[in-house]
Structures are given as structure tokens and as C-alpha cells.
Amino acid sequence: MNKKINKSDFKTDWSYSPAPESTDHIKIVKKNDLFINGKFMPPEKGKYFKTINPANEQKLADVAEADKSDVDKAVKAARKAYDKVWSKMDPSERGKYIYRIARLIQERAREFSVIETMDGGKPIRESRDIDIPLVSAHFFYYAGWADKLSYAFPGKQAKPIGVAGQIIPWNFPLLMAAWKLAPALATGNTVVLKPAETTPLTAMKLAEIIQEADLPPGVVNIINGDGKTGRAIVEHEDINKIAFTGSTDVGKMIMKSVAGTGKKYTLELGGKAANIIFEDAAIDQAVEGIIDGIFFNQGHVCCAGSRLFVQESVADTVISKLKDRMESLIVGDPLDKNTDIGAINSKMQLEKIKMYVDIGQKEGGSVHQSSCGLPEKGYWHAPTLFTDVSQSHRIVQEEIFGPVLAIQTFRTVDEVIAKANNTPFGLSGGVWTDKGSKIFQVSKSIRAGVLWANTFNKFDPTSPFGGYKESGMGREGGLEGLMPYVNLV
Ligand code: NAI
Ligand code: MG
Numbered sequence: 001m002n003k004k005i006n007k008s009d010f011k012t013d014w015s016y017s018p019a020p021e022s023t024d025h026i027k028i029v030k031k032n033d034l035f036i037n038g039k040f041m042p043p044e045k046g047k048y049f050k051t052i053n054p055a056n057e058q059k060l061a062d063v064a065e066a067d068k069s070d071v072d073k074a075v076k077a078a079r080k081a082y083d084k085v086w087s088k089m090d091p092s093e094r095g096k097y098i099y100r101i102a103r104l105i106q107e108r109a110r111e112f113s114v115i116e117t118m119d120g121g122k123p124i125r126e127s128r129d130i131d132i133p134l135v136s137a138h139f140f141y142y143a144g145w146a147d148k149l150s151y152a153f154p155g156k157q158a159k160p161i162g163v164a165g166q167i168i169p170w171n172f173p174l175l176m177a178a179w180k181l182a183p184a185l186a187t188g189n190t191v192v193l194k195p196a197e198t199t200p201l202t203a204m205k206l207a208e209i210i211q212e213a214d215l216p217p218g219v220v221n222i223i224n225g226d227g228k229t230g231r232a233i234v235e236h237e238d239i240n241k242i243a244f245t246g247s248t249d250v251g252k253m254i255m256k257s258v259a260g261t262g263k264k265y266t267l268e269l270g271g272k273a274a275n276i277i278f279e280d281a282a283i284d285q286a287v288e289g290i291i292d293g294i295f296f297n298q299g300h301v302c303c304a305g306s307r308l309f310v311q312e313s314v315a316d317t318v319i320s321k322l323k324d325r326m327e328s329l330i331v332g333d334p335l336d337k338n339t340d341i342g343a344i345n346s347k348m349q350l351e352k353i354k355m356y357v358d359i360g361q362k363e364g365g366s367v368h369q370s371s372c373g374l375p376e377k378g379y380w381h382a383p384t385l386f387t388d389v390s391q392s393h394r395i396v397q398e399e400i401f402g403p404v405l406a407i408q409t410f411r412t413v414d415e416v417i418a419k420a421n422n423t424p425f426g427l428s429g430g431v432w433t434d435k436g437s438k439i440f441q442v443s444k445s446i447r448a449g450v451l452w453a454n455t456f457n458k459f460d461p462t463s464p465f466g467g468y469k470e471s472g473m474g475r476e477g478g479l480e481g482l483m484p485y486v487n488l489v
Contacts, residue, residue, distance in 0.1 A: 016330065019337040021124045026114050028201065032063045034070055034224070035207035037077035038217025044069045049224075051200055054121040055334050055343040055378045063200045066223035071192070071232040074221040078163040078190040079238055081218030087160050087188045095146030098185055100213040102139030105132070108209070112202055116174055117334045119201040121343030121379070122297050124335050134459055135178040138477075141461035142182035145482060149187065152479050158486040160188030161264060162240030165233040168203075169246045170196035170345050171300040171401075177203050179476045180243050181220060182461075187485040189241070190219050192233055196246075197226045198346045231257075239263060241484065245302070248399075248425075248470050266474025266484045268302065268466060270399040271427030274420035275305030275456060276410075276442060279314045281432035285454065287321045290405070293430060293456040295329065295383055298344055299403040302471075303428035305456055307396060308385075308407045309416050315409045319387065326370040326383045333375075341403065344379040353381050353402030360386050360395040365406070391422050399425070413438065417445045426468030430456045449475070 031048065033040040048062040066074070086094070105112065112135070113127040122131070149158040164184045168176040173195055184191050195203040207222045223229065227250070234242055234257050244254055245268040258265050275293045277286045293305025310318045334342030344350040361367055365386040374380040385405040389396050396406045410416040420429060420442075428450040431442045443451040449466045452458060459465070464480035466472060474484050 016338045018333070020333060021114055021117075021335045021337060023114055023118070023335070026111055026118075028061055028115065028118075029204065030061050032061055032200065032204045032224070034064045034066055034074070035204070035210075035222040036070070036074045037221065038211065038215070040207070043067065049197065051119055051198060053118050054198070054345055055375070057377055060119060061201060063204070063224045066194075066225045066229045066232075068232045070223055071229065071236055074192045074223050075163060075165075075236050075238050077218035077221055078192050081216055082160070082163055082190040085216045086190050086219050089188070091149065091188070092147040094185065094188065095143045097213055097215050098139055098143035098146060098182065101209060101215070102136045102143060104209045104212055105136040105139065105206075108205075109133070109136070112174060112205060114335070115205060116199075116202050117342070120170060120173060120199040121334050121345050123339040123342040124337055125339065126297060131172055131175050134461070135174050138175075138178040138182045138461045142186040142481075146186040149482070149486070152482055153486070153488055156488040158187060158482070158488055161485060161487055162189060163238060164189050164191050164241045164243060164485065165236065165239040166191055166193045166243045167230045167233060167246065168193070168195055170199040171297060171302070173199040174202040174206065176245050177206060179245075179481075183476070183481045184243075184485050185219065187482055189485050192221045192223065192239070194223055194225065194230055194233055197224065200224045234258065237261075241265065243484065244268070251472060264484060266466070266476065267472035268474070268476060269470060269472040270401075270425060271302045271304065271467065271471050272307055272397065272399055272423050272425045273303055273305050273428040273430065273448065274307045274309055274416075274423075274446065275430040276416055276420060276432065277308070277310045277314070277318055278431070278433035278435075278438060279311040280434040282434070282454070283314060283318060283321065286432040287318065287325055289430065289432060289454070289456045290318075290322055291325055291329070294405040295341055295403050296457050298341055298381070300345055300349070300401050301457065303450060303457065304401075305428075305430050306400065306405060307420075307423075308405055309410050309419060310407065312409045312411050319407065322385065323368060326385070329370060329372070329383055331370075331372045331374065331380065331382065341383060344381050344402065347379055349401065350379040350381060353400055353404060356395050356398070356400045356402070357384060357404060360389065360393065360404075360406070363389075363393050363395070365389040365393060365395065391419060397423065413441060417442060420446050424470040427466075427471035428452070
């Protein structure tokens, strides 16, 4: 008798066996001190906090909490290194140190990827193939500029500005450290860097590399702590520049705090990007781009394509294909090489995402989630989309920073441009179409720092990144990324 084949048979046939990345060779320091003046030292007050693995809620390590006096110590070390060594050093020598850091990261890429995934919850596929390779690429790229600043700024002399205070978020921990450190060092500045409190571990590994690279003591200081430590850095009077990536709320506080002090600053804040699909787009490719746009890194991405606009004539097709594709996403163990969607970074962030999903439903949106099961321990959220929402819905206006997509439709180019710009943010956007002319029209009409055409979430150290409006100010990456770290004379 012929066996009847039904859909569920295929599902079993095509499911993946577990393929966990091994953690055997990973050494996580159990008690992480502050890295000041080239040495690891305990905090003045002796306070430590723990960092956990959000995929299983297990403690990974203790981390020193820096208070004002530790911040002061770090700034003094950075000032001394600036005055006596780093700003005076021949630029080509500075470049050699940065190249060395880049190479050491490359050599230890696997270790960095595994720790990044354990501490923050992102899939190993992403930390291994995206985060860590981009980290070394950034150091390589800016190492190259160190002795070529006269070509970057023809006819001018580019002078360093002094000590930079750099505060970074938890969504791309080591990558954000690289975005901040590499241009600062290449231009002759010294640094006090503060990682985010849920993801300090790769930055502490970077401190080991900085020691190994023999960077002069005090050129890079890495201290941990929460918002209080961040504020102490921002308010320290001997800091010349603040570089911040994080929430718009904290960005606004920083602006107020540095107003009138003469401190330079760059802010890379939130986003609510429009991802626009025209009827003439390659639909299957666009669906991949939508998935990547909103579900990459669990949606903890400032430039995530969280507002989807689909042209009405293809809306049913796109949404149906999107739902099918969501079913095939693998949610679970971030260390498994097959995993597409890892753990939500923290309990706090998970609660925030759930709150928005509630708000979306209460305001009348229709919710759809993929039917995947979620692990019991740890922080997890299923891939989610909303239809039946409009411009005034909070889930369309506010940054959720999770795997939640809000879908709207449009009929004309002018309409979608108006809708896309109806946001307080202006960080990024995407456009999918077969017509080059439409790409040009849309990308020049959307007020956002980065516009992707027929792709999404592509990063490159040579390309400047940054926002308009409440998404911040200043650019990181590329030649433009040197500007915030120099005075031109
Ligand atoms: P946050 O802005 O509080 O944290 C980012 C960094 O700033 C961390 O290192 C934190 O310790 C530090 N910080 C906090 N308060 C500070 C202060 N007063 N002065 C100086 N530094 C301070 O972001 P949080 O609370 O982790 O996340 C809240 C929301 O912010 C997220 O749900 C998301 O919407 C958004 N966010 C956006 C990011 C982006 O890349 N655009 C990154 C992280 C969060
Ligand atoms: Mg952690």
C-alpha cells in the first residue's frame, strides 16, 4: 500500500540535529577587576556584580563595579598616557599597535565569539560570522588611517582632542567597543571605556589583548558598572569627548550634562527603520531581507527594520511568505550552530518587549507569532509580527528593540515616503525594488543616516553610520568616523 505523505513528515525529515559549539577551550575569568593603567585592579569600594548567561540564567562571572573614585583613577591614567606617550607618538607607530590588536582578535576569534554568545544570548552564527570578524575589520581599517590623516583631511592638520569617555550598549558588545576604540586610538586619543552591565566579558578579554599587544599603560582603560558609572564618566571634568551608544533617553541626559562644558560628543541612539517593499521587488529576496531586518540579533538592533511597508498589491503574498519563513526560524540554544534566534539579552528587556506586544494588541493590532516552542529557563521571545496597525500605534512609533515587526501597506511612492518619515527617529531604512530610479527617489527622500537597497543590516568599517533627529548625531565608521576625534587646524 502506498504511504500517504503529509506535510508533517517533511518537517521531521528536515529538522536539524543539535550542533552545539564547544565551550571546552573557553576560559572565563571568574572575578573581573577594573583595567586601569595597563593593570587589572580591584575597585576602591570592593563592590562586584554578576553577569549571567541569559539563555540559562546561570552566573558566568563577577565583575568589578567602578565608582567615582575609580572613574577618576581611569581618567588620570588616560590623561597621563595622552600627555606623555600616545599623542606624542609617531602616527605610524600608533598604527602598528592597532594592527596588533586587530590580529590578536582574529587569532582568538573563536574564543571571543563563544564568550559573546554566552554573555549576551546572540546566536553563535552571528557572533562568529558577523560581530567578531567586523571587530577585527574595524581595527584593521582604522589602523590604516593612523599615519594617513593628512590625506583624510587635505590641507589641514588633524590633532587629537585628549581623553575620550566611551559608553557602549549590550546588543553588539565587542563590536561597539571596536567602533569606539579604533578611531579614537588611530587619531591619538586615549580612552576610558565602559561596557554595558549585562555584557562586560568580551571587553575584559579585549583588555587581556591590549596587555598582550603591549599598548602603553593608560592608553585604553576599561571599567564596568551601570548608569551611575556611565554618568561619572560623562560628568568627569577632565574628559574631552563623550561617545555614547544606547537609549535616546540617556542620550538626551548626556546632551544636557555636557552642554556648555566644551566637551565634544557623538550619540548613536535608537531607531524605528522603515523597510519598504515595492510590488516590483524580488519578493523571495525581500522576505529574507525582512527576516534579517527584524530578527537579526533578536531585534536588539538600533537600525532594525522594525516598520515594514508593503505595497498593497503584493501585501497578501509577502505576509503569507513571511509567516511561512518565520515558521522555519530556529529559536533556542544560542551556542547551537543552527540557531537563528537566541536569547533576549536580559529579563528587563524581555519584559519591555512583552509590554509592547500587549500594548499592540490593546490598541487593536492583530498579532501573529511563529509556533516554535521556547526553552523553559532563560529569556526568550518568539518571532512576532503585527498587522492592522497604523501610524499612530505606539508599536509603530516607539523602539521595541526586540523581535517584533509592525506591518503597514501603501499604494504610492509619495505615500510611503511620508509614512516612513513620520517618526521621531532617523537612523536607517531599506528599499526593495527592481527599479534603480525608485531606489534613488526613496533613498534621497528618507531622512535617515543609512539606507540599504535590496539588502538590509549590511555593515562595513569603511562606511559611515549614524542618525538624524532622535537617532543621534555624529558618524562612526569610514573617514567620517575620524572627525569626532580630531581638531582640525
Ligand atoms: P541604556 O541607554 O540605559 O544603556 C546603554 C549604556 O549606557 C550602558 O552602558 C549603560 O550602563 C549606560 N548608561 C545608563 N545610564 C547612563 C547615564 N545616565 N549616563 C551615562 N551612561 C549611562 O539602555 P538600556 O537601559 O540598556 O536599554 C533601554 C532601551 O534603550 C532598549 O530597550 C532600547 O530600546 C534602547 N537601546 C538602544 C541601543 C542602540 O543601540 N541604539 C542600545 C541599547 C539600548
Ligand atoms: Mg551577561
